[in-house]
Amino acid sequence: MKKESKKKIIGLFDGIDDIIVDNIKQQLRTVKFKKGDKILREKEEGSCLYVILKGKIEIEKEVEHSEPPTAPLTVMEEGEFFGEMSLLNEEPRSANAIALEDTELLEIPEEEFQRLCFS
Template identity: 40%
Template structure:
């Protein structure tokens, strides 16, 4: 069923998948390879927020809240990605509620994990005097 709403993309090392501020029109699932999520930090240059591997999802925030991308994504090595567009995601929500529920619940768990990791990093930075 999920194959009906996805496409597959292959990207070479160094390919920019999207950058900060781009429209959030796709959700990605990594099949093979690694993707680096990063953001420009004033006075420091590009800061890697995460390096994601097979089975991990990215691009979901902009798709869920329809805001521009909050970070950029770059192929950290050659990768194959499963892609769900915003339109296909909306169709999934309307036509296949059970599957949409599973996808959304997976996104919620992942976002909760990432929020915990961010909180841990902020705590470390504030207690180490770097914040």
């Protein structure tokens, strides 16, 4: 992983007590997706957010009466995170996330994300 990517991930924990961070780390798991796998689906309930450890993902929005049926919004890389919006807004996912290459993600469950936000 690139040095700046590690800084972005570590930045998620800035200002949070070390004991809380250690406890949160125990709840995290690494998940892998193959190129082309759909990681998040628009309109589904969100239960976690992801930090990209390796690979690239594309965030895309479904577009009605359009061909193709989706529009790309952005490409995300190592150290960036996604999936937080549905947790913050308590609404379904607002976009799809697709693996553009074999990808490894750190999964942060909603409960742990809430602890990060409100500690």
